[in-house]
Amino acid sequence: MVKNVFGRIYIGLIMLFLYAPIVVLIVLSFNNSKSRAKWGGFTLKWYSELFDNSIVMDALWTTLTLAILSAVIATVLGLLGAIGIDAMKKRNYQIMLGATNIPMLNADIVTGIALMLFMVRFLPLGFSTMLIAHITFNIPYVIFSILPKLQQIDVSVYEAARDLGANSVKAFWKVIIPIIKPGITSGFLLAVTMSLDDFIITYFTRGAGVNTLSTVIYGEIRRGIKPEMYSLSTILFLMVLIVLVMSNRASKKQVK
Amino acid sequence: MSDNLLELRGISKAFDGKTILQELDLNIKSNEFVTLLGPSGCGKTTTLRIVGGFEKPDTGSVIFNGEDITALAPEKRHINTVFQKYALFPHMNVEENIAFGLKIKKKSKEYIKDKIKYALKLVDLDGFEKRKPNSLSGGQQQRIAIARAIVNEPEILLLDEPLGALDLKLRQDMQSELIRLKNELGITFIYVTHDQEEALTMSDKIVVMHRGLVQQIGTPKDIYDEPCNAFVADFIGDSNLLKGKMLDDRLVEFLGERVICVDEGFGKNEPVDIVIRPEDVEINEVGKGIVNGVVKNILYKGANYEMTVEAGGFDWLIHNTVAYPVGSMVSLYVKPFNIQIMKQMDESEMILDEDMENETYE
Ligand SMILES: Nc1ncnc2c1ncn2[C@@H]1O[C@H](COP(=O)(O)OP(=O)(O)OP(=O)(O)O)[C@@H](O)[C@H]1O
Ligand SMILES: [Mg+2]
Numbered sequence: 001m002v003k004n005v006f007g008r009i010y011i012g013l014i015m016l017f018l019y020a021p022i023v024v025l026i027v028l029s030f031n032n033s034k035s036r037a038k039w040g041g042f043t044l045k046w047y048s049e050l051f052d053n054s055i056v057m058d059a060l061w062t063t064l065t066l067a068i069l070s071a072v073i074a075t076v077l078g079l080l081g082a083i084g085i086d087a088m089k090k091r092n093y094q095i096m097l098g099a100t101n102i103p104m105l106n107a108d109i110v111t112g113i114a115l116m117l118f119m120v121r122f123l124p125l126g127f128s129t130m131l132i133a134h135i136t137f138n139i140p141y142v143i144f145s146i147l148p149k150l151q152q153i154d155v156s157v158y159e160a161a162r163d164l165g166a167n168s169v170k171a172f173w174k175v176i177i178p179i180i181k182p183g184i185t186s187g188f189l190l191a192v193t194m195s196l197d198d199f200i201i202t203y204f205t206r207g208a209g210v211n212t213l214s215t216v217i218y219g220e221i222r223r224g225i226k227p228e229m230y231s232l233s234t235i236l237f238l239m240v241l242i243v244l245v246m247s248n249r250a251s252k253k254q255v256k
Numbered sequence: 257m258s259d260n261l262l263e264l265r266g267i268s269k270a271f272d273g274k275t276i277l278q279e280l281d282l283n284i285k286s287n288e289f290v291t292l293l294g295p296s297g298c299g300k301t302t303t304l305r306i307v308g309g310f311e312k313p314d315t316g317s318v319i320f321n322g323e324d325i326t327a328l329a330p331e332k333r334h335i336n337t338v339f340q341k342y343a344l345f346p347h348m349n350v351e352e353n354i355a356f357g358l359k360i361k362k363k364s365k366e367y368i369k370d371k372i373k374y375a376l377k378l379v380d381l382d383g384f385e386k387r388k389p390n391s392l393s394g395g396q397q398q399r400i401a402i403a404r405a406i407v408n409e410p411e412i413l414l415l416d417e418p419l420g421a422l423d424l425k426l427r428q429d430m431q432s433e434l435i436r437l438k439n440e441l442g443i444t445f446i447y448v449t450h451d452q453e454e455a456l457t458m459s460d461k462i463v464v465m466h467r468g469l470v471q472q473i474g475t476p477k478d479i480y481d482e483p484c485n486a487f488v489a490d491f492i493g494d495s496n497l498l499k500g501k502m503l504d505d506r507l508v509e510f511l512g513e514r515v516i517c518v519d520e521g522f523g524k525n526e527p528v529d530i531v532i533r534p535e536d537v538e539i540n541e542v543g544k545g546i547v548n549g550v551v552k553n554i555l556y557k558g559a560n561y562e563m564t565v566e567a568g569g570f571d572w573l574i575h576n577t578v579a580y581p582v583g584s585m586v587s588l589y590v591k592p593f594n595i596q597i598m599k600q601m602d603e604s605e606m607i608l609d610e611d612m613e614n615e616t617y618e
Binding site: 154156157160161166167170 | 329
């Protein structure tokens with residue numbers, strides 16, 4: 001009984017701190033009033049203004065391209081990496097696992113500055129540097145999604161495919177890839193989310209005039225909060241939410 | 257040209273500097289059922305993997321139909337394998353599993369359909385086409401693995417302890433099923449097991465292995481009746497293993513007694529190993545045998561009694577249809593031709609238990 005009450009309070013607090021601000025944000029994005037304190041009725045005006053704003057639309061386009069492209073490339077590289085790590089002997093395996101883990105735990109601002117300082121030496125800052133940065137921080141997530149799947153595979157399944165007449169490439173495509181596919185899918189979706197989500201690393205590696213949704217929001221907000229930004233934040237939130245739900249679906253499938 | 261379907265010539269293989277197979281020679285004829293038998297870690301699976309193409313020998317060659325296939329990739333050999341853990345494709349149903357090899361060989365749809373039907377009938381699992389491997393019992397998965405292999409019409413089928421995980425009843429059913437398959441399909445079987453009874457009942461030819469060395473190759477009867485050394489004798493069936501000395505042709509000494517035997521050609525006073533099967537020891541009245549002793553233990557074993565008799569300082573294992581009560585005095589007799597005399601092996605090679613220490617892999 002008491003436990004139940006505490007449980008509810010706990011959930012209530014979490015909801016309050018995590019979701020209440022977002023709910024407020026979403027509500028405000030439909031508010032027909034510039035004031036944050038007053039409800040002026042329902043409107044889609046801020047959204048339509050947003051869609052007329054070419055900077056925002058460019059940023060949306062950049063964000064999506066960046067997310068999809070970086071996730072695709074990171075998935076390919078991460079898959080190769082996972083296969084390599086999986087084949088390693090114990091000692092190297094541990095080293096590689098650590099090396100994969102560190103970028104995930106490293107402070108974004110350090111990663112961002114480091115990548116920027118490194119890349120300015122041979123590339124002008126712009127879309128390509130952002131892309132490289134996103135690929136870089138996405139790879140570990142892909143590796144950690146695929147590696148467990150690979151480890152569950154019994155090598156004799158691959159050998160059975162060879163035994164039945166498949167050459168190494170065919171055996172890989174027809175047997176290994178289908179078995180680890182749920183891991184690849186969730187790794188890809190996770191990479192998309194991470195890319196959509198990122199602000200700090202993007203901020204440091206972008207060039208002048210190239211914006212993602214998060215950098216547009218940041219830039220606008222520094223000049224004072226306009227209601228369009230509520231709508232823009234809401235859109236970003238929804239995009240991430242959709243990909244997360246898809247990723248959950250994918251991992252549920254793999255349990256089945 | 258020889259009429260051997262498969263020849264292993266001087267195969268050696270080492271892993272991490274440890275010798276696993278040593279100068280292995282083996283000839284297999286078409287439609288033979290050959291069993292590799294030996295304790296865990298003796299190199300049975302490694303031998304099979306070399307035949308299948310999954311492992312390259314360090315030295316020696318694999319000859320198939322007169323052709324050297326030592327370096328040939330597994331997918332190019334007319335050999336299929338039933339793996340120790342079945343290795344069915346988990347993401348495919350039974351039908352897709354069986355069709356895998358045929359689709360790669362670009363067989364027609366009708367051909368594949370017919371083959372699936374035929375193979376499922378053969379392994380007695382018709383109606384299981386759409387089931388996923390993880391919804392099948394161990395025995396059923398086993399049979400699907402066999403079906404998946406045989407639809408490719410291999411010349412040789414390799415089976416690595418395929419019945420290891422099954423209970424006794426199912427195991428016996430599958431044993432006769434496999435023999436039926438072999439006769440029906442005319443395929444050559446190379447079968448791996450460490451179960452000596454299974455080897456004796458199923459094989460045309462048994463290869464007894466120990467520490468990467470072939471100990472003896474022969475028919476089940478050869479191997480049981482005339483083991484070539486103490487290891488084989490001890491590994492195949494129950495036996496009384498004694499140490500002795502060859503006094504002269506046809507005269508051996510053991511347990512302090514001089515006994516007539518049928519073996520010739522040993523050196524004078526050469527130390528030898530002697531094997532006497534439990535069913536070959538006859539029990540007589542005191543004084544009317546080779547050694548006198550006392551019954552220490554008796555167990556009823558269905559068809560006969562298993563007795564332990566201490567005689568001449570040795571515990572004899574004896575199978576007899578007549579029971580002698582514990583404590584009774586008896587005399588033991590063995591007919592000369594039932595006394596198996598063998599050159600002595602290296603002491604160290606005889607200790608079976610030592611292999612258990614090497615069992616840290618897997
Ligand atoms: N890939 C490998 N790397 C290192 N050692 C290996 C490898 N494969 C086999 N071995 C070693 O070779 C020896 C023989 O192995 P093998 O699998 O052939 O034995 P086995 O006779 O099949 O035994 P079991 O009855 O237990 O299956 C073992 O000691 C094993 O540790
Ligand atoms: Mg084995």
